[in-house]
Amino acid sequence: MGNEKWLEKTLKAFNLTDKLEQKNGFTRLGYSEDEWQSIGVFAEKAESAGLNVRRDEAGNCIARWETDQDDKPAFAMGSHLDTVQNGGGYDGVAGVLCSLAAVKELKEEGFQPDVPIEVICFASEESSRFGISTIGSKAMTGKLNTDQVKDMKDESGITVKEAVEGRGLEWNKITGAQRPQNEISQFIELHIEQGVQIEEAGKKFGIATAIACPTRLNIKIEGKSSHTGTTPMGKRQDTLVAIAPLITFVSERAKELSDENEVPVVATTSTMDLHPNKMTSIPGKVELGIDIRSVDDQLKRGLAEEIEKELQKLVDHYQVDGSVRKLVDEDSVLLDKEVASKLQEAGDKLGYDCLVMESGAGHDVMNMASHWPTGLIFIPCRDGLSHHPDEYASIEDLQIGIQIIKEYVKMETTSGLV
Numbered sequence: 001m002g003n004e005k006w007l008e009k010t011l012k013a014f015n016l017t018d019k020l021e022q023k024n025g026f027t028r029l030g031y032s033e034d035e036w037q038s039i040g041v042f043a044e045k046a047e048s049a050g051l052n053v054r055r056d057e058a059g060n061c062i063a064r065w066e067t068d069q070d071d072k073p074a075f076a077m078g079s080h081l082d083t084v085q086n087g088g089g090y091d092g093v094a095g096v097l098c099s100l101a102a103v104k105e106l107k108e109e110g111f112q113p114d115v116p117i118e119v120i121c122f123a124s125e126e127s128s129r130f131g132i133s134t135i136g137s138k139a140m141t142g143k144l145n146t147d148q149v150k151d152m153k154d155e156s157g158i159t160v161k162e163a164v165e166g167r168g169l170e171w172n173k174i175t176g177a178q179r180p181q182n183e184i185s186q187f188i189e190l191h192i193e194q195g196v197q198i199e200e201a202g203k204k205f206g207i208a209t210a211i212a213c214p215t216r217l218n219i220k221i222e223g224k225s226s227h228t229g230t231t232p233m234g235k236r237q238d239t240l241v242a243i244a245p246l247i248t249f250v251s252e253r254a255k256e257l258s259d260e261n262e263v264p265v266v267a268t269t270s271t272m273d274l275h276p277n278k279m280t281s282i283p284g285k286v287e288l289g290i291d292i293r294s295v296d297d298q299l300k301r302g303l304a305e306e307i308e309k310e311l312q313k314l315v316d317h318y319q320v321d322g323s324v325r326k327l328v329d330e331d332s333v334l335l336d337k338e339v340a341s342k343l344q345e346a347g348d349k350l351g352y353d354c355l356v357m358e359s360g361a362g363h364d365v366m367n368m369a370s371h372w373p374t375g376l377i378f379i380p381c382r383d384g385l386s387h388h389p390d391e392y393a394s395i396e397d398l399q400i401g402i403q404i405i406k407e408y409v410k411m412e413t414t415s416g417l418v
């Protein structure tokens with residue numbers, strides 16, 4: 001009961017609002033004033049729950065429940081508080097909120113863990129500002145390529161380095177955020193599902209076994225732009241006509257492959273730039289962006305190759321020039337099997353049915369997975385809507401998440417029978 005009030009209040013406080021229904025949603029971009037304010041609220045709430053709070057060199061906020069055996073590796077959990085432009089109030093927030101609530105309740109119930117417990121709020125998870133995601137957790141795991149990243153710019157020309165320094169941090173020290181292996185024993189993240197699989201399966205929560213990371217292609221077609229009225233049909237190099245069948249191919253082939261294989265692959269032609277994009281001009285140049293994901297890396301890369309071959313066919317047939325550039329080609333991340341089955345067990349004990357699933361979206365946990373055993377809990381969100389002002393997760397579902405975390409923490413942070 002008291003918990004529900006605290007949850008609602010803290011949910012609003014993290015979103016820096018007193019009303020969650022907002023026409024334009026919430027905008028707290030990475031390393032912005034608003035993200036900092038929200039992390040500041042987290043720090044306050046964590047302190048009043050009796051945790052020790054520190055900020056690291058990347059701006060991650062680490063709230064720690066110190067114990068008698070403080071030299072032992074910590075049980076860690078968390079998520080992020082930044083959002084996309086006009087995002088919702090739950091992506092990231094749900095994980096930070098449920099983790100902090102779980103710790104607060106365990107403390108109030110007099111639970112005594114054998115190891116320290118940390119709630120981590122990662123800085124700048126979303127890629128929407130700079131085109132690079134999970135900056136905070138990359139820094140924490142030594143995966144931040146500082147030379148490559150520092151000059152990447154946001155829409156108004158501010159670089160990552162400038163934005164980080166604008167928050168009072170020193171760019172040259174950001175790699176100092178890296179945590180030694182022995183400081184953490186395992187990491188779990190709770191996140192809204194951003195899909196509808198849990199609900200459709202009639203389950204209460206989800207556990208992800210893997211995260212599908214993207215392969216992204218940039219395709220450029222060059223033909224000839226000429227007048228729509230005076231160029232005969234037989235004398236054209238219309239790039240849009242040449243490339244149009246590829247868009248269908250990407251989607252249809254991904255569907256076929258998903259039907260044929262055990263693991264699905266999803267592929268989307270998600271961006272298009274058309275030149276000159278004028279009513280009286282034949283499109284002389286087209287650029288497409290294609291995003292392909294599957295937890296089966298071979299399947300994903302096989303589809304990327306097929307797309308390249310199909311492009312070649314079209315280019316030959318329509319007598320235009322085509323080129324492909326791989327923007328991103330990341331391996332999928334496998335999460336820890338034991339953590340997954342124990343999280344499922346924690347849900348079982350409480351009577352909540354679990355859907356074992358894969359994650360089609362990236363989260364901070366994928367960086368943490370490169371160093372520590374990790375798990376990812378999903379709670380449902382209404383209509384699967386995310387990165388949208390109407391994003392919503394019910395207090396009941398948040399509470400289920402909190403209970404599962406609490407149960408799991410009890411299983412993992414005490415050595416013997418209570």
Ligand SMILES: [Zn+2]
Pocket residue numbers: 080091092125191363
């Ligand atoms: Zn998120």
